[in-house]
Amino acid sequence: MVQDNVCYDITIIGGGPAGLYAAFYSGMRDLKTKVIEHEKELGGKVNVYKEKTIWDVGGLPPTSGSQLISQLIKQALTFHPTIALGEQVVDIRRTDNGYFQMKTDQNRSHYSKAIILATGYGILQQTKLNIEGAEKFETSNLHYAVTDLEHFRQKHVVISGGGNSAVDWANELEPMAKSVTVVHRRHQFGGHEKFVTKMRHSSVDILTPYAIDDVKASPDGCCIEQVTLKHCESGYCQWRKADAVLIHHGYQPDLSFLDHHPLGLQVEERRLYTSHQMETAASGIFAAGDISNHPSSIPLIAGAFTEASLAVNAAKLYIHPDADRYARVSSHNNRFKQHN
Ligand SMILES: Cc1cc2nc3c(=O)[nH]c(=O)nc-3n(C[C@H](O)[C@H](O)[C@H](O)COP(=O)(O)OP(=O)(O)OC[C@H]3O[C@@H](n4cnc5c(N)ncnc54)[C@H](O)[C@@H]3O)c2cc1C
Structure with a gap:
């Protein structure tokens, strides 16, 4: 099995709106970040409606799906996360030192201190x-x-x-x-x-x-x-x-790697139980976007962004319990000085 022995702070599984925004926000929180995406391209489900116009994302004028994807990718790459495309995570387990090992269908292993599941309803197979x-x-x-x-x-x-x-x-x-x-x-x-x-x-x-x-x-x-x-x-x-x-x-979603409820993850109607802080039932694993199921969840892009930042903040506290609860606002955040 090919190994990537570097242990990341956060590994985000899924490169849709939730995963991409989580990658950006994770960089803002100074966390070493990796995104693993099954498809050969980022953007998640928005790739299905690239030519459609999206009206309901706050602060954005009506924007085509492909424009939104390219803007999300640009933002996600701000802090240079590692991106692994064309790999489907098929197994997650905890290592002896309390970190996580993710195995993919490409015979690779990835290691991380915390995981954010941003898998949407799973890998979408067109009927x-x-x-x-x-x-x-x-x-x-x-x-x-x-x-x-x-x-x-x-x-x-x-x-x-x-x-x-x-x-x-x-x-x-x-x-x-x-x-x-x-x-x-x-x-x-x-x-x-x-x-x-x-x-x-x-x-x-x-x-x-x-x-x-x-x-x-x-x-x-x-x-x-x-x-x-x-x-x-x-x-x-x-x-x-x-x-x-x-x-x-329609689509047949494939979320089979959660079928056997690894690490005690609670899967309800093909979505994951999460707390309001986006914690799943498995400590160290967080969720954001369409996959997450809590009383206030809304399966929209705007909802995915909020959940992604909540998940990153919760993951940051999991890794560094003394850290601030959330990031300093971007307008006054030193991480952006070099970009301004
Ligand atoms: C036709 C259509 C129109 C829509 N229009 C709007 C709209 O106008 N406005 C709006 O706000 N919302 C809209 N939505 C909803 C919006 O697209 C979703 O809420 C949003 O894409 C959710 O983002 P996500 O990142 O949670 O999941 P997704 O976008 O589904 O991304 C999940 C990603 O995870 C990957 N993945 C899954 N499992 C694995 C695995 N095991 N290993 C590696 N990668 C994995 C998938 O390949 C996928 O790329 C629409 C949805 C559809 C279907």
């Missing part, structure tokens, strides 16, 4: 289109996320799904696409009422209760050119021309 061989079109026109709106301009777009994402993208793509068809297994949509109404009153062609039953490849076999849509009750089939197919069937 794939359940049609044999469909995966070969993922490099052409079968999409699970919108990374560039221009891919859809003047195209016949078929969207499958009935949640917020499917409805939002139907509304967003409708003015620029040649046509938008939404296919959903149920008559009811799970998206916000206001946006469902907007979609229903637009030119979007809505087919319910329908599901994509088959895809027909172009003559050269490299992309989808047609989808077969099957009525979920009668079995009646019809087809639509498709230049782009967008699937939003």
Whole structure:
């Protein structure tokens, strides 16, 4: 097993908004910090909606997901934390000297005095289109996320799904696409009422209760050119021309490393019990962001920031019991002198 024997003060598992802000705040508290992220890129779930506009982060004008990610990363790197990308933590245990050892799927071990779990609901696996061989079109026109709106301009777009994402993208793509068809297994949509109404009153062609039953490849076999849509009750089939197919069937979160409740962590409905100070049931392990479950938690980016600073402050006190309870405000903090 490859070892990284350096023992960090804080290791943050997860590089989404909570983990990135924790990395910044941890540097502000003069703690040697590492972030371990399963994906090859930072940003967490915001990567799923990079092109969407985020309105509800205090002090920020409406900002795209990708802009928010790049600003979060820039801020997180202020105090030069170590970043380990492409590694999934699969096991946590306490060492004989009371520190923590984290093992990853890359056969590496990481060591830390304290841990902040910022894993969100876990590693998100997109629920794939359940049609044999469909995966070969993922490099052409079968999409699970919108990374560039221009891919859809003047195209016949078929969207499958009935949640917020499917409805939002139907509304967003409708003015620029040649046509938008939404296919959903149920008559009811799970998206916000206001946006469902907007979609229903637009030119979007809505087919319910329908599901994509088959895809027909172009003559050269490299992309989808047609989808077969099957009525979920009668079995009646019809087809639509498709230049782009967008699937939003939700996510299956993988939080399996917590399944056996390592070190006594209390997992409730795939979230972790935490105190108001973001302490988990295992001393030395803290949590922040969507993973944390306490009476005041809100699964929003703004909530993740507050929880990240609380978790870092609690971790600082765990490592240095005589430390101040929280950091000196940034405007008067010596740590920033060199940056000003
Ligand atoms: C479609 C959509 C739209 C949204 N819009 C808004 C909005 O407008 N405003 C708002 O405030 N919030 C919004 N949210 C919610 C917001 O994205 C989340 O609250 C926020 O991302 C939570 O941040 P987090 O860091 O706790 O978790 P995440 O963003 O989920 O990040 C967790 C990270 O941990 C990593 N990870 C998990 N397990 C491991 C492991 N074992 N080892 C290593 N890495 C691991 C994951 O890969 C992931 O990168 C939206 C969410 C969705 C799905």
